[in-house]
Amino acid sequence: MGADRFSTATRLKALGTALVQGPAAARVYRAGPPRRSRLTGRAALLALVVCSLVVALAYPMRQWVTQRSDIAEQRHRTEQAREQVQRLRDEKARLEDPAYVEQQAREHLHFVRPGETGYTVVDGSGTDRPRRDEGAADRPWYSNLFDGVDGSDGHR
Template identity: 65%
Template sequence: MAGDRDRFSTATRLKVLGEQTAARVYRSQSRRQARRPRLTGRAAILLMVLCTLVVALAYPMRQYVSQRNDIADQRQQVRDAKARVEQLRDEKARLQDDAYVERLAREHLHYVRPGETSYTVIDPDARKRAPRDRGATDRPWYTNLWDGVDTADRAGDR
């Protein structure tokens, strides 16, 4: 029995010794982790390099995006200008046709061919709608034009 007690006490002693050793190792690791800074030197340098890159690239990236937008705007203006040029070319081609020019002169300038009689239909309600232009429909268009120029000239003298 004495051997059992020695053996048991040796096993118990080893167990206790193992627990004490484990506790010391755990306390030692806890102290090291508590003393160790969370940010190591390498991590701090890496963080500083990343921040520097972000700051260094922020302005050029903003410029790049801004210039891309400007380029897109310029391309849209070019497309609009090309469309306008096509419209003007079509208008120029139509104006080369004498029949089209004659039709425009008849519609807008009230021209008539020799021997034709021109009739102007006056809306009876026109005087009610525009009392300030009384008599403007009774006069030729060029008289109204010169009256407008004279009115604008008088307004500029004030």
């Protein structure tokens, strides 16, 4: 009976019988067993659970990624601060050396020892600055400094 059930002759015979009995019987035959939808209740529940987990974990994951980048940035800043502290310690050690302090005073402030003669070399750039350095060697260094500040203020 199982083999006859699916043969073409058996189907045609059943269809003919159904047509003779009326259109309602033919409709029942054509409809066959009810179709099951592809989305079962379990699959829908699983999809709902997965979506809920994604939504529930999205914000904490975003926070975690943000915090990780903040931590990396803070580590970078810490390393830069350590490097700056080391540079400042080195500078402090150099400033504790009297020879270095004397060299800086000679270079930047044009200090000379008693009995030495100080010379200033002009670069010869030909700028039209008024010569205010006449007699500058005879004045104290702080007067020259203040004159330089006043002069630069007037040339703006």
